[in-house]
Amino acid sequence: MTGVISQDVMARSATTTPSPQIRSAVPEVxxxxxxxxxxxxxxxxxxxxxxxxxxDDVGDNVGVYDNPADLTASSWTVMxxxxxxxxxxxxxxxxxxxxxxxxxxxxxxxxxxSPGAIVKHANGIVDFVSENCIGCGYCVKGCPFDxxxxxxxxxxxxxxxxxxxxxxxxxxxxxxxxxPTGAISFGTKxxxxxxxEKRSGELKERGFQNAGLYNPQGVGGTHVMYVLKHADQPxxxxxxxxPSISPLVSLWKGIAKPxxxxxMIGAVVASFFHYVKVGPIEEKSEDKNDEKEKA
Amino acid sequence: MAxxxxxxxxERERMNHWFVVLMFVLAALSGLAFFHPSLFFLTNLFGGGxxxxxxxxxxxxxxxxxxxxxxxxxxxxxxxxDSDREWKKHxxxxxxxxxxxxxxxxxxxxxxxxxxWIAALSLAVLLVTGFMFWRPWFAPFxxxxxxxxxVLLHSIAAVALIASIIVHVYxxxxxxxxxxxxxxxxxxxxxxxxxxxxxxEEVNKR
Numbered sequence: 154m155t156g157v158i159s160q161d162v163m164a165r166s167a168t169t170t171p172s173p174q175i176r177s178a179v180p181e182v183x184x185x186x187x188x189x190x191x192x193x194x195x196x197x198x199x200x201x202x203x204x205x206x207x208x209d210d211v212g213d214n215v216g217v218y219d220n221p222a223d224l225t226a227s228s229w230t231v232m233x234x235x236x237x238x239x240x241x242x243x244x245x246x247x248x249x250x251x252x253x254x255x256x257x258x259x260x261x262x263x264x265x266x267s268p269g270a271i272v273k274h275a276n277g278i279v280d281f282v283s284e285n286c287i288g289c290g291y292c293v294k295g296c297p298f299d300x301x302x303x304x305x306x307x308x309x310x311x312x313x314x315x316x317x318x319x320x321x322x323x324x325x326x327x328x329x330x331x332x333p334t335g336a337i338s339f340g341t342k343x344x345x346x347x348x349x350e351k352r353s354g355e356l357k358e359r360g361f362q363n364a365g366l367y368n369p370q371g372v373g374g375t376h377v378m379y380v381l382k383h384a385d386q387p388x389x390x391x392x393x394x395x396p397s398i399s400p401l402v403s404l405w406k407g408i409a410k411p412x413x414x415x416x417m418i419g420a421v422v423a424s425f426f427h428y429v430k431v432g433p434i435e436e437k438s439e440d441k442n443d444e445k446e447k448a
Numbered sequence: 449m450a451x452x453x454x455x456x457x458x459e460r461e462r463m464n465h466w467f468v469v470l471m472f473v474l475a476a477l478s479g480l481a482f483f484h485p486s487l488f489f490l491t492n493l494f495g496g497g498x499x500x501x502x503x504x505x506x507x508x509x510x511x512x513x514x515x516x517x518x519x520x521x522x523x524x525x526x527x528x529x530d531s532d533r534e535w536k537k538h539x540x541x542x543x544x545x546x547x548x549x550x551x552x553x554x555x556x557x558x559x560x561x562x563x564x565w566i567a568a569l570s571l572a573v574l575l576v577t578g579f580m581f582w583r584p585w586f587a588p589f590x591x592x593x594x595x596x597x598x599v600l601l602h603s604i605a606a607v608a609l610i611a612s613i614i615v616h617v618y619x620x621x622x623x624x625x626x627x628x629x630x631x632x633x634x635x636x637x638x639x640x641x642x643x644x645x646x647x648x649e650e651v652n653k654r
């Protein structure tokens with residue numbers, strides 16, 4: 154997304170100085186997806202492609218309801234269907250709306266080498282700025298949730314924008330607006346956390362003892378959260394338990410970068426001063442004596 | 449006037465070396481652009497970020513392939529032997545400007561051999577890991593967890609290579625009369641006597 158970006162960009166990829174921080178009173182937003190209310194109708198998928206003018210290729214039936222089977226560069230949200238047995242003998246059909254989690258500490262933004270290709274808004278939305286995207290795929294390595302997809306057509310990375318263009322003018326995301334069962338809610342992060350906890354409590358009363366809010370702290374919390382019937386086993390619906398940015402990515406994009414740059418520049422500077430201090434190695438040339446004699 | 453010159457590198461060897469240099473410069477500058485934000489401006493040399501991303505792997509691949517020619521030529525002469533241990537012991541003295549206790553050296557001294565093997569090893573790592581996240585063609589065949597290892601190793605190998613090349617270039621500048629071995633192909637007899645006496649003997653025997 155571009156266009157609505159103003160000074161409320163709070164973090165910017167491949168940028169070492171702070172982005173404008175002054176509008177600190179912007180409320181953080183969040184989307185809450187209540188797994189227990191979802192009926193798998195895919196209206197959110199339709200609303201997403203409508204609002205964002207996306208038309209994915211017609212794919213193949215893979216034998217289950219999942220269609221498309223996974224996120225793609227033109228399908229930014231996908232309903233995923235899971236037939237699981239949380240306890241032996243108790244079959245459950247769980248449905249999860251997959252898409253970007255809008256992490257408070259986004260791994261994609263950390264990994265991105267192109268200045269300003271990934272931004273985080275003051276309200277918490279993480280956005281890809283396509284015109285700055287160079288197509289390297291580092292965001293894919295940075296993401297703990299396997300969300301970014303790179304288009305075969307233009308080699309740009311795409312994902313859910315949380316409808317930052319709608320949110321920027323006071324509207325809710327398209328999927329939220331369209332959801333017929335109220336499974337997707339949108340509001341301030343604080344409101345969504347308390348609503349999610351309330352819903353978890355209700356589910357617990359109805360027999361789902363492990364119901365809970367999925368707002369993983371390993372990535373600083375997320376601006377897309379789930380109410381899960383089995384929050385103790387998020388893997389049941391394909392979510393990582395305690396996700397965090399891979400330590401490999403943190404090392405690669407963290408301390409290693411400044412140290413290595415300092416090391417390389419240091420080697421050149423040290424070489425120069427070595428030359429000035431010690432001087433070159435010269436053979437004891439008979440030429441020089443000749444020259445001296447001549448002079 | 450002593451004008452006796454010894455042939456150190458023939459025409460093909462020099463062409464090969466400088467072609468590798470050219471590819472190294474392209475690959476290093478485009479790669480450094482992605483390594484640290486302060487170096488992203490280097491993408492402008494290649495026509496922008498996307499172009500730098502597109503060109504980098506090609507420059508790198510051609511660099512490795514052309515280095516293979518040098519590897520085949522020189523690996524035998526770079527095998528580290530017992531006599532290198534003595535050289536290593538006195539390396540510090542040489543760095544402080546005292547060359548008097550350095551043992552006689554053949555075609556390559558221990559430092560040169562080290563640069564050769566670091567370059568060869570890091571290029572091998574760069575080649576293998578580079579393929580693993582070369583978009584759009586090869587990256588889709590590798591899982592994300594493996595690509596995370598690959599990008600880290602790729603960066604480490606790149607830094608090792610660049611550091612060894614900085615040493616390589618400085619050594620050539622530091623030891624007077626060395627650069628012409630790769631530009632003109634010849635070195636003076638005095639240079640050989642002072643820096644590579646065993647190699648000089650060999651050449652004179654031929």
